Amino acid sequence: MSTQTVTxxxxxxxxxxxxxxxxxxxxxxxxxxxxxRCLGNHDDPSQILNRYVSAPGKRIRPLLCVxxxxxxxxxxxxxxVLRTAASLELFHVFALIHDDLMDGSDTRRGLPSxxxxxxxxxxxxxxxxxxxxxxxxxxxxxxxxxxxxLLHSAGLTAEQLHAVFPLLDAMRNEVLLGQYIDLLAEGxxxxxxxxxxxxxxxxxxxxxxxxxxxxxxxxxxxxxxxFDACSAYAxxxxxxxQLRDDLLGTFGHPRLTGKPVSEDLRSGKSTALMSLxxxxxxxxxxxxxxxxxxxxxxxxxxxxxxxxxxxxxxxRQAVEDMITHRHREALAALANPTFPPxxxxxxxxxxxxxxxxTS
Amino acid sequence: MSTQTVTxxxxxxxxxxxxxxxxxxxxxxxxxxxxxRCLGNHDDPSQILNRYVSAPGKRIRPLLCVxxxxxxxxxxxxxxVLRTAASLELFHVFALIHDDLMDGSDTRRGLPSxxxxxxxxxxxxxxxxxxxxxxxxxxxxxxxxxxxxLLHSAGLTAEQLHAVFPLLDAMRNEVLLGQYIDLLAEGxxxxxxxxxxxxxxxxxxxxxxxxxxxxxxxxxxxxxxxFDACSAYAxxxxxxxQLRDDLLGTFGHPRLTGKPVSEDLRSGKSTALMSLxxxxxxxxxxxxxxxxxxxxxxxxxxxxxxxxxxxxxxxRQAVEDMITHRHREALAALANPTFPPxxxxxxxxxxxxxxxxTS
Numbered sequence: 001m002s003t004q005t006v007t008x009x010x011x012x013x014x015x016x017x018x019x020x021x022x023x024x025x026x027x028x029x030x031x032x033x034x035x036x037r038c039l040g041n042h043d044d045p046s047q048i049l050n051r052y053v054s055a056p057g058k059r060i061r062p063l064l065c066v067x068x069x070x071x072x073x074x075x076x077x078x079x080x081v082l083r084t085a086a087s088l089e090l091f092h093v094f095a096l097i098h099d100d101l102m103d104g105s106d107t108r109r110g111l112p113s114x115x116x117x118x119x120x121x122x123x124x125x126x127x128x129x130x131x132x133x134x135x136x137x138x139x140x141x142x143x144x145x146x147x148x149x150l151l152h153s154a155g156l157t158a159e160q161l162h163a164v165f166p167l168l169d170a171m172r173n174e175v176l177l178g179q180y181i182d183l184l185a186e187g188x189x190x191x192x193x194x195x196x197x198x199x200x201x202x203x204x205x206x207x208x209x210x211x212x213x214x215x216x217x218x219x220x221x222x223x224x225x226x227f228d229a230c231s232a233y234a235x236x237x238x239x240x241x242q243l244r245d246d247l248l249g250t251f252g253h254p255r256l257t258g259k260p261v262s263e264d265l266r267s268g269k270s271t272a273l274m275s276l277x278x279x280x281x282x283x284x285x286x287x288x289x290x291x292x293x294x295x296x297x298x299x300x301x302x303x304x305x306x307x308x309x310x311x312x313x314x315x316r317q318a319v320e321d322m323i324t325h326r327h328r329e330a331l332a333a334l335a336n337p338t339f340p341p342x343x344x345x346x347x348x349x350x351x352x353x354x355x356x357x358t359s
Numbered sequence: 360m361s362t363q364t365v366t367x368x369x370x371x372x373x374x375x376x377x378x379x380x381x382x383x384x385x386x387x388x389x390x391x392x393x394x395x396r397c398l399g400n401h402d403d404p405s406q407i408l409n410r411y412v413s414a415p416g417k418r419i420r421p422l423l424c425v426x427x428x429x430x431x432x433x434x435x436x437x438x439x440v441l442r443t444a445a446s447l448e449l450f451h452v453f454a455l456i457h458d459d460l461m462d463g464s465d466t467r468r469g470l471p472s473x474x475x476x477x478x479x480x481x482x483x484x485x486x487x488x489x490x491x492x493x494x495x496x497x498x499x500x501x502x503x504x505x506x507x508x509l510l511h512s513a514g515l516t517a518e519q520l521h522a523v524f525p526l527l528d529a530m531r532n533e534v535l536l537g538q539y540i541d542l543l544a545e546g547x548x549x550x551x552x553x554x555x556x557x558x559x560x561x562x563x564x565x566x567x568x569x570x571x572x573x574x575x576x577x578x579x580x581x582x583x584x585x586f587d588a589c590s591a592y593a594x595x596x597x598x599x600x601q602l603r604d605d606l607l608g609t610f611g612h613p614r615l616t617g618k619p620v621s622e623d624l625r626s627g628k629s630t631a632l633m634s635l636x637x638x639x640x641x642x643x644x645x646x647x648x649x650x651x652x653x654x655x656x657x658x659x660x661x662x663x664x665x666x667x668x669x670x671x672x673x674x675r676q677a678v679e680d681m682i683t684h685r686h687r688e689a690l691a692a693l694a695n696p697t698f699p700p701x702x703x704x705x706x707x708x709x710x711x712x713x714x715x716x717t718s
Contacts, residue, residue: 034532035532035536036536038529038532038533038536038561038565039536039540039557040553040557042540042543042554042557043539043540043543044536045536045539094500098496098497098500101496102492102493102496102497125545125546126546131542131545133461133492134461134542135539135542137457137460137461137496138457138461138535138538138539138542141453141457141503141535142532142535142536142539144500144503145528145531145532145535146532148507148527148528148531149528149531149532152524152525152527152528153524153525153528157517158516158517158520161517161520165511165512166511166512168507168511169504169507169508169511169512170397172504172507172508173393173394173397173501173504173505173508174397176497176500176501176504177394177395177397177398177403177404177501179497180402180404180494180497180501181398181401181402183490183493183494183497184401184402186484186490187484187485194399195401198398198399198401202397206397
């Protein structure tokens with residue numbers, strides 16, 4: 001049970017997000033000034049990176065990190081917590097830049113993706129595409145380096161550092177290994193539900209929800225009970241979050257998601273939604289999926305055909321049901337009075353906005 | 360002056376290298392076992408990564424790290440020092456995998472480069488080249504993650520961690536920013552000597568020689584005097600090391616360097632050697648360089664023509680002179696009695712093998 005008294009006002013999500021943005025802006029400025037000292041008057045890629053980080057984002061990982069700290073009744077300065085939270089966002093920028101390059105995605109957060117932005121800046125080069133791919137690899141790597149740099153200089157005690165290291169290491173292994181399985185899965189649509197759920201667990205659930213919350217809790221000196229309470233909320237919520245994402249990627253409105261409507265279908269992304277459809281499909285439906293899903297030239301008519309199969313096989317409804325079930329599980333976990341009431345309230349809101357979203 | 364008595368036998372480079380290799384093998388095994396627990400029975404990329412790390416290498420960065428520790432009269436357990444040294448090698452594997460992908464290099468350490476190895480394993484895929492590029496990005500990222508993981512679990516004290524963090528952060532920024540300037544420099548051969556020397560300073564000198572030595576010294580609680588003594592040796596040696604590399608890349612024997620003889624010339628690598636040649640070239644020679652250097656279809660006859668221009672403009676000799684001058688400077692720095700005699704002796708040997716090498 002909580003003994004401290006963090007208030008709902010202190011945990012207002014909009015104002016926490018503002019504090020995270022301010023911290024990010026501050027650290028980006030000082031990290032690039034420091035990093036660039038060795039460059040003399042040679043070109044500095046930091047500005048491209050910083051523009052990318054500063055673009056509006058949900059900041060869900062840093063938010064959960066700060067909430068995790070409050071969940072553990074963290075006391076003392078908030079600044080080291082905010083800096084650790086911001087370092088998660090910088091790590092995420094690393095992952096996004098490399099992901100967008102691997103997926104060939106053109107946009108991110110309403111802006112051109114990093115490799116697209118670089119290609120546009122250097123369109124006069126003989127081999128602009130290759131150049132941009134190399135630059136994006138390096139920009140991603142630089143984001144990772146600066147995420148570490150921020151963590152190293154966050155002002156954490158030795159105890160805090162040793163508490164967060166294993167969680168960060170696990171998180172980073174998980175997201176990369178999840179991405180690797182996902183990459184291996186490329187190919188015709190598959191009925192492998194276990195693989196789709198494992199990828200979701202590693203790439204989204206643990207990476208986006210569970211580990212950030214636990215990192216914050218670790219900063220507050222969390223014990224095993226608190227870590228478990230974090231997981232009890234985070235695992236069903238994170239799984240549901242990814243399932244919602246899959247539905248939005250297929251049925252969502254492109255104006256709201258900021259992504260072309262059928263990118264998931266065109267790239268043949270391996271999702272629980274698709275694997276359920278393949279499982280329940282008639283031979284005719286299965287043939288349709290095989291022919292259309294993952295076709296780089298898929299048009300709107302083809303996408304509509306796929307969507308119809310996803311509906312008729314009951315896959316869409318099954319995923320909606322999975323989301324509802326997991327959402328309930330996450331809320332039930334919050335009924336456990338391990339967290340201070342204001343934290344519980346904030347986590348309720350996060351669950352709601354993560355699952356009721358349209359983008 | 361040294362008060363301890365590290366002996367030349369303790370600093371035998373071959374046996375230090377063996378200890379580093381054993382440490383690397385140990386940690387790779389345990390890191391992949393730990394990392395892979397989250398994978399269930401899904402494919403684990405760790406084996407590809409581990410094969411790559413275990414391939415014979417010079418291990419110059421970890422060696423210098425251990426020597427740096429002895430330079431600072433390090434006392435206590437050697438194990439945390441060896442693990443920190445091994446983490447530098449894992450970071451280097453990250454850099455190599457991404458570099459090879461960016462440069463389109465086919466071989467590394469006598470084996471196929473990571474993206475080539477993956478492409479061969481998955482040649483049946485529709486888009487094996489793209490798949491391999493993505494896999495290589497992820498394998499590089501995973502090496503970075505595990506380098507950090509190794510550092511985090513090296514058993515360093517809080518004091519040691521805070522002493523090495525700023526050095527590691529600087530080193531990582533330097534190598535990536537150097538790589539970025541180098542990437543920007545792609546294009547026709549240039550007379551920009553300053554740029555070529557800056558890239559060499561960041562990508563080689565500081566990354567390969569100065570920072571590893573300083574990281575080791577920091578583990579031993581080095582003060583500013585010791586850090587400066589490290590730099591006084593490392594900066595001229597590292598610059599000379601890169602200049603030797605440029606000569607070998609152009610004039611070296613492919614059987615000894617393990618690289619196709621004219622890869623540097625074919626890729627149009629921006630080097631001090633080339634910029635000196637462009638500076639001193641006659642209009643006719645400059646035209647030859649412009650036409651031939653960086654031509655992806657360059658043949659042996661073209662390479663011979665370029666080599667002739669590099670000789671006739673005096674660029675080759677000028678670079679030999681720069682190496683001799685810097686080698687002397689590095690040795691003069693060792694005459695300063697800051698380091699224990701056995702360390703001085705080992706650093707002498709390293710300077711010799713770095714500059715007299717034929718591969």
